[in-house]
Amino acid sequence: MKRPRIVKDLILENTGALTPAERLLADALLSDYPVAGLQSITRLAEAAGVSTPTVVRLARKLGFEGFSEFQDTLREEASAQFKQPMLKRERWPENRGDSPAFRDFAEAAFNNLNRTIERLDPATFDDIAALLSDTARPVYLIGGRITRSNADYLFNHLQIVRPNVTLLSQSSNVWPQYLLDMDERSVLVVFDIRRYERDMATLAALTKERGARIVLFTDQWGSPIGKHADHVVNAMVEVPSSWDSTLAINLIAEALIAEVQTRRWDEARERIEQLEDLFQSTRTFRRLP
Amino acid sequence: MKRPRIVKDLILENTGALTPAERLLADALLSDYPVAGLQSITRLAEAAGVSTPTVVRLARKLGFEGFSEFQDTLREEASAQFKQPMLKRERWPENRGDSPAFRDFAEAAFNNLNRTIERLDPATFDDIAALLSDTARPVYLIGGRITRSNADYLFNHLQIVRPNVTLLSQSSNVWPQYLLDMDERSVLVVFDIRRYERDMATLAALTKERGARIVLFTDQWGSPIGKHADHVVNAMVEVPSSWDSTLAINLIAEALIAEVQTRRWDEARERIEQLEDLFQSTRTFRRLP
DNA sequence: GGCAACCTGTAAAGATCGTTTCAGAGTAAC
DNA sequence: GTTACTCTGAAACGATCTTTACAGGTTGCC
DSSP, X not given: OOOOOOHHHHHHHXXXXXXXXXXXXXXXXXXXXXXXXXXXXXXXXXXXXXXXXHHHHHHHHTTOSSHHHHHHHHHHHHHHHHTOOSSOOOOXXXXXXXXXXXXXHHHHHHHHHHHHHHHSOHHHHHHHHHHHHOTTSOEEEEEOTTTHHHHHHHXXXXXXXXXXXXXOOSOGGGHHHHHHHOOTTOEEEEEEOSSXXXXXXXXXXXXXXXXXXXXXXXXXXXXXXXXXXXXXXXXXXXXXXXXXXXXXXXXXXXXXXXXXXXXXXXXXXXXXXXXXXXXXHHTOBOXXX | OOOOOOHHHHHHHHGGGOXXXXXXXXXXXXXXXXXXXXSOHHHHHXXXXXXXXXXHHHHHHXXXXXXXXXXXXXXXXXXXXXXXXXXXXXXXXTTOOOOHHHHHHHHHHXXXXXXXXXXXXXXXXXXXXHHHHOTXXXXXXXXXXXXXXXXXXXXXXXXXXXXXEEEOOSOGGGHHHHHHHOOTTOEEEEEEOSSOBHHHHHHHHHHHHTTOEEEEEEOSSXXXXXXXXXXXXXXXXOOSSSSOOOHHHHXXXXXXHHHHHHHTHHHHHHXXXXXHHHHHHTTTBOOOO
């Protein structure tokens, strides 16, 4: 397997052509590679026991413009090393006519999902699953202009798995009516990504005052609702588009649905069976494949 | 096994206490951790889109004397990481308390996305994008019981990018009214995954009779509507859950939105700007981060 | 609607850095 | 012993960086 040629190789290949002081420096670099090279030139020189011009000279000898360029290269290498995702996009098949735009979009989406999972605290996921599994707690959901579909998706599935789930209307003027019913047992699930919506922040504040728990799905920067929320899920949303991607939010939502269903399996199965019967009688649906 | 507390944890723990600009910065740091923090403060600030004092302030907020000390800590961490053998840096870090169920779910979801992209013919994607970009063609969208959120999502974005987009109501008894307006220029986008819905099949047949184009988003097995559809996207939907995952459908939908927007960029931008102004006048939204 | 508190960037100061210059030390050849 | 050459670091330089001070802008509260 081919490893990309990195600065380390450059140094090793040129050991023969190095002067004594340069070798001291090369040794210092390799013994704490690549981080040693990411300090200031002064500190690196001191650590290696040489002078700063020696450092510049070595950088030049390796083919760089100066120490700065040498360091930039090192930094890029380090960055690439750290960026190994846990779940990978498979290799793109050769000779596919995919537009580069599509590829970029897919890559970005995979990245977002990875980083979202990475950033998600397992305890947070557990806590949210526990809240949503507790049927003694009525659940209310609300989404914003863009995220209303996400709210709807979670609502749609939660409603099948458990009772007492309500999707709040889009129009804020009817929210007070829902607020009336919320108390410290209630759970409000809010979806709010950038272009954070004032109305929802107000709703969250009022909900909190009534003692309800708040679960927030937001972007990497975080909606101001975070101040009131008990549990926050930060999803990465940036893609090469004018719009944000809510794919990562959906992933977590779907995983939550699966988890909640598992936790209350017996009750859920009964509900689902009843639902099956109801659909059966309406003949609206075709048989399962 | 406990992982030593590192700066990353410090940032994550304090996200709640961060100001908007600081969050931008935190995101930049986390998105290329830890190497992003090893640049000069100027470059880091630029990359994050904030000013240098903001960087200093964040470093202080995290408990460091200043940026330099912050960076030194980061460098030590990076050095320690690199000194560990490669094998130790596992994909799914052992120390994460994720439930195995969550891990399985995530892996299945990634698999679905990979296989969906693999199976998607680039020409199909192109054709659909072309259809949706053509404003001479009115677009109608309809989703099923589960996929209605996906239809809504696509509708929501398409409506911003172009005129003449309609989301059909859930209740089939009003569909005939929409049918009246459909002709050979029209495009019907149908979302139908298993437990394929009879009513939608009927709707698709009737639509086809009127000469309209039909785009179908379905699962790996294929809805019977495929018979009438001009373009079919097969998304993999199986996950370890009683429910199907529509994540792959969403990925393609999002990519389509981006593509359509690119194709009619000039017109789309104008629409978006107008929309911005409209939102500006209602003070419902907060400033962009 | 007005006031206080907070947030954030501009600009300037002072520190550090990267680079260059230059002179001295070392070495090999004759 | 002299000469020519290479190697090396001290010192000085502008450039860049980190930090600080300050002021404009926004938000939240009464």
